[in-house]
Amino acid sequence: MTEATDAPVRVHTEHGIATITLNQPAQRNSLSMAMLESLSGVLTDLGRDGGTRVVVLAAAGKVFCAGHDLREMHEQIDSHDFQLKLFQQCSKVMQQIVNLPKPVIARVSGVATAAGCQLVASCDLAVAERGARFATPGVNIGLFCSTPMVALSRNISRKHALEMLLTGELISAERAEQIGLINRAVASEALDETVYGMAATIAGKSGHTLRIGKEAFYRQLEMSLDQAYDYTAHVMAENMQANDAREGISAFLDKRAPDWQHR
Incomplete structure (x- = not known):
């Protein structure tokens, strides 16, 4: 644009x-x-x-x-x-x-x-x-x-x-x-x-992962320590279900570059 x-x-x-x-x-x-x-x-x-x-x-x-x-x-x-x-x-x-x-x-x-x-x-x-x-x-x-x-x-x-x-x-x-x-x-x-x-x-990173991470970073800043850990544990568990997390981990284990789908 x-x-x-x-x-x-x-x-x-x-x-x-x-x-x-x-x-x-x-x-x-x-x-x-x-x-x-x-x-x-x-x-x-x-x-x-x-x-x-x-x-x-x-x-x-x-x-x-x-x-x-x-x-x-x-x-x-x-x-x-x-x-x-x-x-x-x-x-x-x-x-x-x-x-x-x-x-x-x-x-x-x-x-x-x-x-x-x-x-x-x-x-x-x-x-x-x-x-x-x-x-x-x-x-x-x-x-x-x-x-x-x-x-x-x-x-x-x-x-x-x-x-x-x-x-x-x-x-x-x-x-x-x-x-x-x-x-x-x-x-x-x-x-x-x-x-x-x-x-x-x-x-060069997954756009989906960047979005999740940026949002979580700013949200957890305003929480108490226990709230922040509880919130980010849920964020990471949800993140693990994403296509790019599955691809990224597989690529790391296979020793190859990930093919991001940004989702």
Whole structure:
């Protein structure tokens, strides 16, 4: 599937890997209502696309995402309804990423701030060039990054999350890797190789198994230890009945490559 080149979001799919590109570099790829609605539609379509195994979230230009469009927000500053709809739409998109039945990898080049940092934190995996920077700077303009806090606090420790939220300061890609906001910080020339190498490795697995695993991962996080083990025991027993589990185990025992049917 491919979007028009002037759309807020572009999509290109190849070898089971769909790349979503935020496509408004002149606006620093800000999450305006139009951008969020476009991104939501694309995620819905990819969720239904049986040919897509992995999604890469990238951005055009020198800024990955500068967060919400402050100019748009300021123009509607007296409209509580607009502000609520904007933040609800953003929250919907972040949850779509988490609930998408395929892994999502953030490919970060440049700066990711506020809701842009939230976007990175919401992805399952993230790789950034070493020159990338991250921040939740809302506190600097009197607007605490409360919704970005949800994704941030579920990815890094409380003290690291609160340091970012309370200071509003930029952190380096190396620091983001240290605290677990991203998986890897790499040289800019190695960014695509790393991202798409990771995506290709994942895309080579059973799509059915990936869907089961991603859903189970996020569900068990919110459970107590005994509930999590009970839930995942049922998940694994059910998974064992799947065609791809039977094929994968047979292939391992036969010392051959599995022939995934993605079911």
